[in-house]
Amino acid sequence: HESLEHIRAALAADEFVLHYQPKVNLRTGDVVGLEALIRWQHPERGLLAPGIFLPVVEHHPLAIKLGEWVIDRALTQMDLWREEGLDLPVSVNVGARQLQQADFVQRLRRQLMEHPRIPPGRLELELLETTALEDLSHVSQVIADCDALGIRCALDDFGTGYSSLAYLKRLSVGQIKIDQSFVREMLENTEELAIVESILSLAAVFRREVIAEGVETVAHGTVLQMLGGELAQGYGIARPMPAHEVVRWCRDWT
Numbered sequence: 001h002e003s004l005e006h007i008r009a010a011l012a013a014d015e016f017v018l019h020y021q022p023k024v025n026l027r028t029g030d031v032v033g034l035e036a037l038i039r040w041q042h043p044e045r046g047l048l049a050p051g052i053f054l055p056v057v058e059h060h061p062l063a064i065k066l067g068e069w070v071i072d073r074a075l076t077q078m079d080l081w082r083e084e085g086l087d088l089p090v091s092v093n094v095g096a097r098q099l100q101q102a103d104f105v106q107r108l109r110r111q112l113m114e115h116p117r118i119p120p121g122r123l124e125l126e127l128l129e130t131t132a133l134e135d136l137s138h139v140s141q142v143i144a145d146c147d148a149l150g151i152r153c154a155l156d157d158f159g160t161g162y163s164s165l166a167y168l169k170r171l172s173v174g175q176i177k178i179d180q181s182f183v184r185e186m187l188e189n190t191e192e193l194a195i196v197e198s199i200l201s202l203a204a205v206f207r208r209e210v211i212a213e214g215v216e217t218v219a220h221g222t223v224l225q226m227l228g229g230e231l232a233q234g235y236g237i238a239r240p241m242p243a244h245e246v247v248r249w250c251r252d253w254t
């Protein structure tokens with residue numbers, strides 16, 4: 001793991017980058033959005049995965065700075081893509097520390113105002129199910145406030161938290177993301193298959209959009225569609241890629 005000081009210096013030196021992973025509708029073939037995922041372009045060690053630096057900042061104020069950098073970078077990239085004729089919703093992952101701030105939505109609104117050409121509805125927030133459950137009243141208020149601004153929220157890694165089913169009622173997110181572990185294993189394991197099936201029917205009853213993560217092969221996509229799922233994300237569709245590859249990928253996909 002990295003030290004806090006190295007991470008702080010990397011942020012100042014502009015060494016972090018966002019990669020983007022497409023989300024598609026398997027039935028229509030449309031690209032429906034992109035998830036922004038942070039990486040550290042280390043001058044000596046190359047591209048570093050978030051697992052080695054995010055846990056270090058997780059409970060530190062630096063997590064807030066890094067989180068705001070992610071949002072600003074994503075909005076800046078959306079401005080650039082619009083000039084190239086690409087206009088897709090982009091989702092960012094929001095960490096626990098960042099989400100806990102009492103003025104989280106206010107800060108978010110200020111960031112959006114700095115990018116007046118981006119309609120708020122083009123930005124989406126991915127909130128970890130486990131984080132949301134830790135502070136249910138605050139997070140449900142954040143979701144409601146985002147909703148009022150037109151910013152959509154998704155529950156990430158859905159199914160991994162406890163009591164997911166009962167709490168979905170109190171978390172009025174527009175979308176749930178089925179955790180990749182269930183999707184990945186559903187071809188070999190009937191229990192995972194049942195979990196994916198249950199989440200799909202739960203989403204239908206609650207009228208939430210649902211996307212399956214971890215679609216690693218064509219077979220995963222086929223089974224997903226047999227179960228009634230349409231939206232998908234995963235290595236079988238595309239790996240996270242640098243921003244400059246996205247326009248070409250979208251053109252080649254359709």
Ligand code: G
Nearest residue numbers: 036037038049050051054070093094095240
């Ligand atoms: O992209 P990758 O599989 O390496 O991501 C590993 C983990 O890091 C995932 O759980 C993902 O949600 C998280 N992650 C990636 N980018 C960000 C980010 O910008 N902010 C936060 N809070 N988490 C991120």
Ligand code: G
Nearest residue numbers: 037093156157214215216233234235236240
């Ligand atoms: O926690 P979150 O869902 O945000 O994590 C997203 C992470 O999952 C990304 O870092 C991405 O690299 C990774 N990922 C995306 N698609 C797949 C996939 O099909 N298989 C696996 N194993 N990981 C994936």
Ligand code: MN
Nearest residue numbers: 035093126156
């Ligand atoms: Mn995510």
Ligand code: NA
Nearest residue numbers: 156157179213
């Ligand atoms: Na996830």
